[in-house]
Amino acid sequence: MIRPDIFTKTATALKNIYDNQLPQLRQLKDWQSKYRILMTLGKELPAFDSDWHRDEFLVQGCESKAWLLHYQDPVTTQHFWAFDSDARIVKGLIILILAQVNALTAEEFAKATPELLLNELQLQQNISPSRSNGLLAVLTKIKNGVRSHC
Amino acid sequence: MNFNLPALRQQFPFFTAHPDWIYLDNAATLHKPQAVLDAMNTFYSHQNSNVHRSAHGLSQQATAAFEAARSTVAHFLNARFPHEIIWTSGTTAGFNQLVFGLMGPVLQSGDRVLISTMEHHANIVPWHIHALPFGVELDVVPLTAEHRFDLTAFAELLKCKPKVVSISHVSNALGHIQPIAEIVRLAKAAGAIVILDGAQGIVWEKVDVQALDVDFYLFSGHKLYGPTGSGVLYGKTEYLELLRPLLGGGEMIKTVSFSGSSWNDLPYRLEAGTPNMAGAIGLAAAIVWLQQQDLVAIQQHKQGLVQRFYEGCRRIPALELLSGPTTNAGIVALNLKNEHPADLATLLDQQKIAVRAGTHCAMPLFQAINSKGSVRFSFACYNSFDEIDHTLAALTTAVELLAE
Numbered sequence: 197m198i199r200p201d202i203f204t205k206t207a208t209a210l211k212n213i214y215d216n217q218l219p220q221l222r223q224l225k226d227w228q229s230k231y232r233i234l235m236t237l238g239k240e241l242p243a244f245d246s247d248w249h250r251d252e253f254l255v256q257g258c259e260s261k262a263w264l265l266h267y268q269d270p271v272t273t274q275h276f277w278a279f280d281s282d283a284r285i286v287k288g289l290i291i292l293i294l295a296q297v298n299a300l301t302a303e304e305f306a307k308a309t310p311e312l313l314l315n316e317l318q319l320q321q322n323i324s325p326s327r328s329n330g331l332l333a334v335l336t337k338i339k340n341g342v343r344s345h346c
Numbered sequence: 347m348n349f350n351l352p353a354l355r356q357q358f359p360f361f362t363a364h365p366d367w368i369y370l371d372n373a374a375t376l377h378k379p380q381a382v383l384d385a386m387n388t389f390y391s392h393q394n395s396n397v398h399r400s401a402h403g404l405s406q407q408a409t410a411a412f413e414a415a416r417s418t419v420a421h422f423l424n425a426r427f428p429h430e431i432i433w434t435s436g437t438t439a440g441f442n443q444l445v446f447g448l449m450g451p452v453l454q455s456g457d458r459v460l461i462s463t464m465e466h467h468a469n470i471v472p473w474h475i476h477a478l479p480f481g482v483e484l485d486v487v488p489l490t491a492e493h494r495f496d497l498t499a500f501a502e503l504l505k506c507k508p509k510v511v512s513i514s515h516v517s518n519a520l521g522h523i524q525p526i527a528e529i530v531r532l533a534k535a536a537g538a539i540v541i542l543d544g545a546q547g548i549v550w551e552k553v554d555v556q557a558l559d560v561d562f563y564l565f566s567g568h569k570l571y572g573p574t575g576s577g578v579l580y581g582k583t584e585y586l587e588l589l590r591p592l593l594g595g596g597e598m599i600k601t602v603s604f605s606g607s608s609w610n611d612l613p614y615r616l617e618a619g620t621p622n623m624a625g626a627i628g629l630a631a632a633i634v635w636l637q638q639q640d641l642v643a644i645q646q647h648k649q650g651l652v653q654r655f656y657e658g659c660r661r662i663p664a665l666e667l668l669s670g671p672t673t674n675a676g677i678v679a680l681n682l683k684n685e686h687p688a689d690l691a692t693l694l695d696q697q698k699i700a701v702r703a704g705t706h707c708a709m710p711l712f713q714a715i716n717s718k719g720s721v722r723f724s725f726a727c728y729n730s731f732d733e734i735d736h737t738l739a740a741l742t743t744a745v746e747l748l749a750e
């Protein structure tokens with residue numbers, strides 16, 4: 197299978213966010229400025245077409261809808277991701293996670309602790325198993341996705 | 347008016363521990379007055395023993411306290427007998443026992459049950475589990491355009507002769523108070539057994555089960571300033587006696603052999619296992635505490651809070667209000683146009699305003715009104731007008747951030 201376009205475009209967007217918005221977020225102190233940026237991150241990602249909004253890609257356990265796509269490059273064994281949600285804040289938080297782990301191999305991923313960034317930025321005090329935010333459900337799906345395709 | 351808000355609020359230790367939060371998630375669970383904590387503490391410190399079983403005097407004291415709690419609830423609801431009060435772990439558990447228990451003795455294949463669009467999952471899913479697989483059919487009373495219970499449609503649906511009508515007293519998602527007197531009257535006239543889900547209604551107004559002539563009424567302790575894991579299934583004796591027990595073991599039996607068992611009398615027949623003794627005593631303490639308050643003043647206060655909040659919301663552009671301000675028990679559900687409720691709730695959480703976002707265990711309601719869910723603000727006696735004003739300011743900030 198050749199890599200679907202959405203993963204290439206998402207990878208470019210995530211790289212841009214990692215290089216531009218993430219350093220900005222690190223500088224900011226007040227919550228409003230941080231959320232202002234967080235809520236616009238979703239716009240940087242390529243739009244999902246309806247084909248990707250299929251129920252099989254839905255992450256269970258979120259109050260908001262969240263779709264997670266996964267692709268592993270057969271040659272490099274890198275894991276690529278694409279994501280969409282109908283809620284802006286969850287989408288922004290997941291983008292910050294994905295910006296750190298996109299295109300990692302399983303070995304590299306095993307050493308990564310992407311959720312620590314959210315604490316550092318004080319965007320999410322704790323990633324609780326609460327249904328309402330769904331972050332944990334998406335994180336778990338990312339981790340399981342890597343593990344099951346090693 | 348005998349209502350001193352600071353003095354009342356001081357009785358809730360939670361607010362001393364969290365002076366910086368505004369708690370508007372009261373429909374999910376209420377905070378507990380010191381009197382409830384003290385009663386439970388006293389039980390564990392001085393009275394703890396298993397009830398009904400042991401020969402010793404300590405157990406008899408515990409049993410006396412436990413049964414006194416049952417009588418307190420019976421008086422509170424104006425039930426004819428204490429044995430009409432069945433302890434449960436909450437409304438959900440009560441519904442599961444009730445629906446299971448009705449199957450066979452009351453409900454058979456081909457019978458119909460009538461619920462409403464606004465029901466909580468606790469009044470939907472037990473029917474799916476225990477009744478629908480055995481051929482029972484569920485009919486649903488629609489909403490009016492104002493998201494109210496449609497009495498006309500209800501009267502029409504009663505012509506299908508439902509055996510059971512099961513409706514919420516107050517909608518947990520919208521706060522609307524259902525016309526329960528009318529509902530019970532019409533349903534009884536049509537020959538149905540009537541169940542009211544009082545989880546949100548019990549804290550709003552005085553319920554007199556005899557005056558209402560309702561057959562079953564259920565509520566949870568934790569939504570009545572009492573402890574979690576406590577609750578009540580009230581039923582008229584003649585109907586409780588029909589119910590098949592869902593759970594077996596403990597005090598619910600009369601005799602047991604390996605080939606079969608016979609069951610104890612009410613209420614024990616429906617209370618298998620060691621009961622939540624401290625929970626029952628805490629719930630009774632909550633009722634005693636509530637009876638010491640000026641209930642009319644509390645109602646007026648909550649109406650005032652809803653009114654103030656509702657008026658404020660109407661001045662914030664692009665807010666869509668799902669609840670109406672009148673005949674409302676203290677809950678306002680809303681959405682920001684084109685935004686997800688989860689985003690609005692997160693931005694309020696950042697400002698230490700505790701609300702709930704989502705479909706509030708009433709997914710079919712949101713399907714019916716074609717909505718992803720809502721942000722729900724629910725008020726209790728201890729909330730202040732100041733808190734409403736702060737919340738409106740925080741809401742304005744959140745709306746502005748989302749509009750950028």
Ligand SMILES: Cc1ncc(COP(=O)(O)O)c(C=O)c1O
Pocket residue numbers: 373374435436437438439466468469514516517518543544545546566707
């Ligand atoms: C109307 C209604 N019914 C039933 C329930 C279920 O109550 P519990 O979770 O205490 O069993 C609730 C609680 O949210 C409710 O609001």
